[in-house]
Amino acid sequence: MSTLASAIKWIKKDRVDPILKKARSIALCAFVSHIWKARNAFIFDGTPFTEEAIFHKIQKHINKIIAFLLLDAQKTIGQNPPPRSSTHLTMAEKESSPSETSLISNKEETPNGNTFDFKKGVKNRFETSPHMKKLPPEFVLQLERNPLSATLAEIPVIDLSGLNCPSEIRTSTVKAISSACELWGFFMITNHGIKMSLIEEMLGVAQEFFDLNLSEKMKYASEDVMSPVRYGTSLNTSKKHNLHWRDYFRHYGHPFQHSFHLWPVNPPKYRNVAKEYLEEIWQLAMKLGGAISEGLGLENGYIEKSMGEGLQILAANYYPPCPEPDKTLGLAAHSDHGGLTILMQNGVDGLQIKHNGEWFSVQHVPGTFLVNIGDYLEILSNGKYKSVEHRATVNAQKTRISVAVGHGPELKSPIKPASPLVDEREGIHYRPITYQDYIRLQQSITTRGKNALQAVLINK
Ligand SMILES: O=C(O)CCC(=O)C(=O)O
Ligand SMILES: [Fe+2]
Numbered sequence: 001m002s003t004l005a006s007a008i009k010w011i012k013k014d015r016v017d018p019i020l021k022k023a024r025s026i027a028l029c030a031f032v033s034h035i036w037k038a039r040n041a042f043i044f045d046g047t048p049f050t051e052e053a054i055f056h057k058i059q060k061h062i063n064k065i066i067a068f069l070l071l072d073a074q075k076t077i078g079q080n081p082p083p084r085s086s087t088h089l090t091m092a093e094k095e096s097s098p099s100e101t102s103l104i105s106n107k108e109e110t111p112n113g114n115t116f117d118f119k120k121g122v123k124n125r126f127e128t129s130p131h132m133k134k135l136p137p138e139f140v141l142q143l144e145r146n147p148l149s150a151t152l153a154e155i156p157v158i159d160l161s162g163l164n165c166p167s168e169i170r171t172s173t174v175k176a177i178s179s180a181c182e183l184w185g186f187f188m189i190t191n192h193g194i195k196m197s198l199i200e201e202m203l204g205v206a207q208e209f210f211d212l213n214l215s216e217k218m219k220y221a222s223e224d225v226m227s228p229v230r231y232g233t234s235l236n237t238s239k240k241h242n243l244h245w246r247d248y249f250r251h252y253g254h255p256f257q258h259s260f261h262l263w264p265v266n267p268p269k270y271r272n273v274a275k276e277y278l279e280e281i282w283q284l285a286m287k288l289g290g291a292i293s294e295g296l297g298l299e300n301g302y303i304e305k306s307m308g309e310g311l312q313i314l315a316a317n318y319y320p321p322c323p324e325p326d327k328t329l330g331l332a333a334h335s336d337h338g339g340l341t342i343l344m345q346n347g348v349d350g351l352q353i354k355h356n357g358e359w360f361s362v363q364h365v366p367g368t369f370l371v372n373i374g375d376y377l378e379i380l381s382n383g384k385y386k387s388v389e390h391r392a393t394v395n396a397q398k399t400r401i402s403v404a405v406g407h408g409p410e411l412k413s414p415i416k417p418a419s420p421l422v423d424e425r426e427g428i429h430y431r432p433i434t435y436q437d438y439i440r441l442q443q444s445i446t447t448r449g450k451n452a453l454q455a456v457l458i459n460k
Contacts, residue, residue, distance in 0.1 A: 119221065121233040121247040124214055126320040135324035138243045146326045147393045150352050153360030156180040157368075161191035163291055177288070178295030185373040185388030186353050188365065189288075194280050196367050201269075202277040203346050206316040206401055208267035209249055216266060220249065225443035226411075226436065228252040228259040235332055235448070245322045245394045246330040253278035253312035253405065274314065278405065281342050282312055285407045288340055288371060296381055298418060303380070307339055310409040311435075317402045319350060322394040330392035330400070334448035336374035337439050338408030343370040348400040354389040361393070375438070375453050376408050379430045382417035389450055411436040431456045 118125075118138065126132070158180065162173030180187035209217070220231035229251040234243045252259040256275065264270050289303035296302075319330040330350060344364075345351070351362045351370065364370060378387040394400070409415060416432035433441070433456055442452035 335387040338406035339376040345402040
């Protein structure tokens with residue numbers, strides 16, 4: 001299929017969501033006009049052009065256009081949620097529906113035009129062809145350089161016990177957190193108070209979940225980015241893009257009463273372990289939020305209050321061994337939409353962060369957590385703290401599991417810079433948007449990076 005034909009098919013795909021439909025239709029016009037301009041530019045500088053080359057040249061611009069149009073369309077259409085489609089069924093409805101997995105097509109054309117059951121996930125693919133030597137072309141990404149060649153990051157390591165100490169030590173710990181947020185948007189914490197046995201149990205139940213048979217996991221499959229429980233693969237399979245070597249399982253945590261009953265009952269220990277883990281991580285996030293409020297000079301409890309009413313999302317990521325790990329990624333470069341993410345992994349490295357425009361790999365020390373600043377805190381701090389762009393690489397030998405827990409405000413609450421941090425002369429740097437709309441905006445962009453944040457950034 002030609003690139004233009006796939007673009008038209010992609011634009012027509014979201015029939016259910018008026019915001020996306022409108023944004024994509026306008027993007028189609030922009031796309032055609034960009035093709036025309038890019039073609040002329042190629043002719044002008046004498047370089048031979050192909051549709052593929054043109055597409056790559058303009059893909060980034062198109063995603064930016066979509067992001068802007070989404071914001072605009074939200075204003076025109078209003079904030080009504082999109083009509084419920086079959087994929088918006090709650091898990092309770094799903095459990096009573098024997099055909100829930102057929103609601104989601106398992107066979108679809110990949111961006112390169114091949115057809116295979118990619119929605120079954122990479123674990124399934126790896127297990128059904130264990131001798132695979134070449135990476136299927138659908139997973140080959142256009143990467144500037146071998147992602148495995150990144151240098152090791154010397155990220156700040158912060159001893160969190162300092163927050164329980166007399167004022168001088170507490171003050172210096174707060175300062176260390178504040179400067180890590182400003183310089184890296186990323187740090188490692190030790191003495192955080194969460195038992196190693198609980199961390200291991202959480203990793204264990206995550207592994208057991210991914211080991212379930214496919215039909216069991218597919219009960220949780222959903223293409224609705226707002227679904228409180230969601231099993232999936234790659235980046236976002238409701239959008240056409242080259243695939244990523246990852247399966248994931250996500251669900252909302254705090255406040256538990258909204259989603260606890262939707263969590264898996266298999267493996268049998270899952271609910272208890274995940275709940276205990278999320279409760280402890282929640283306490284830890286509140287503690288870090290307190291230190292960050294203090295570091296930003298905000299009134300006591302500012303961030304705890306906004307995130308205290310808010311949403312916690314657990315994402316368990318599964319990256320099986322990959323035949324050609326230098327040609328793809330487990331997870332594309334992105335920043336997290338929430339305020340704070342607390343991440344741990346099974347002892348197999350793969351995380352990379354972008355620092356001063358360069359990719360660095362992160363060596364994780366077992367028993368510690370990695371903490372990163374997300375977009376919500378960048379916006380709240382009016383740009384003082386930067387959310388960190390990160391990605392996950394894969395390897396040829398070992399399965400990697402990571403468990404990331406994100407913390408953000410309540411879905412309907414507006415996210416905007418905190419007034420005490422807004423300089424009267426400079427004003428706010430980010431357009432206000434509800435957290436829910438921001439998540440939708442971010443998930444609609446397939447070449448993530450920090451494009452969603454760019455879309456709400458006010459250029460001065
Ligand atoms: O697997 C990792 O190390 C990163 C996971 C991540 O960034 C995410 O789930 O948002
Ligand atoms: Fe992330």
